[in-house]
Amino acid sequence: MSVLLFTFIVLTGAFIAGLVGALTGLGGGVIIIPLLTLLLKVDIHYAIGASIISVIATSSGAAATYVKEGITNVRIGMFLEIATTVSAIVGAVVTIFVDPDYIAVIFGIVLVFSALMMLKKKNEHTDDKPADRLAVLLRLDGRYPANGEWKYYQVHHVAGGFLMMFVAGLISGLLGIGSGALKVIAMDNIMKIPFKVSTTTSNFMMGVTGAASAIVYFHRGQIDPGIAMPVALGVLSGSILGARLLIRVQTDKLKLFFAVVVLFLASQMIYNGLTDGL
């Protein structure tokens, strides 16, 4: 395949990934890695390197908006980044020794999980239960703007959330994805942070976590300019358009549709991994 055609296909695919990502909350890697490996027969290690670039680009792009609105809790993000950066580097160092077929299977499982998480009902916990002692010590409790007034929230189970973040970072470094679904589990389900805050803060953290593994991939030569270029440009322009459309589009049906798409991609990745197809 010529460079021109390859660039065009990846640019288009990445644009769609960015668009869908902004509309449904799915990370770019979820679409980009199957596109590169299954369709274009790119080695999964190259796909991982390109995917992490899409994670950093969308995270920084979205975080720029959310941080400004004051929804993101910078303290929670910074504190949990201790866990995610350390484990992301561990994952990024280890990934090269893992057989591509195993990576494909792990990736498939994470995809199934992300699809299910996307469909799960979101709840806005704001309760007056006393906060965790660690949360008080770290001053993690915060507030966010909702319907023109401040909503206050307490943070619970800090240690448990921290451990879960370690897993999220490890998966992120292994697979080159943001592992947003796992981050939201840590913050939403374990630490009981309101959904709006946990999604934006998880997004905010992804850039730093991604940068930690990207540096390792970069040194190794895993980030090829010929693949990373269309991925970065495509994903970013797609996500900008998606963010604009988001205000006008009803996303419920879209989410259901893409959950099915992602489940299909997951089955393909797992099947190819199990049959030495990659």
Next chain:
Amino acid sequence: MKNVNINRSGDRDIQLILGALLRVGIISSMSVVFVGALIYLFFHYRDLVNYAKFDPAQAPKGSIGEILSGLTTGNGESVIQMGILLLIFTPVLRILFSIFGFMIERDYLYVLIGVFVLTVILFGLSNKLMV
């Protein structure tokens, strides 16, 4: 229970500046990648891609020295890599900036946390992890 002191006003300013910083990082890195893309495509559009096998021993290692020397000769791939590096360093710069912000607020616990996170990332940069 409604503790108004939780997010002090200083946090707000930091967040505004952080937002601007992230935007500048994205715009500048993507512009560089775009310029690199044009040069790269102009010279290589008819070449054949070969990404079927990643071999860590064969793959050209990303090093800042090589990228800089590639920039002086107008090498498209080097320009793209430069843009990618700017993108990678945008969140790193964000941490550095948050550390200063917390320092101004005299929130030394978070200065420490920030320095730790930055150290972890810079450790990755030091090339000690390549096996």
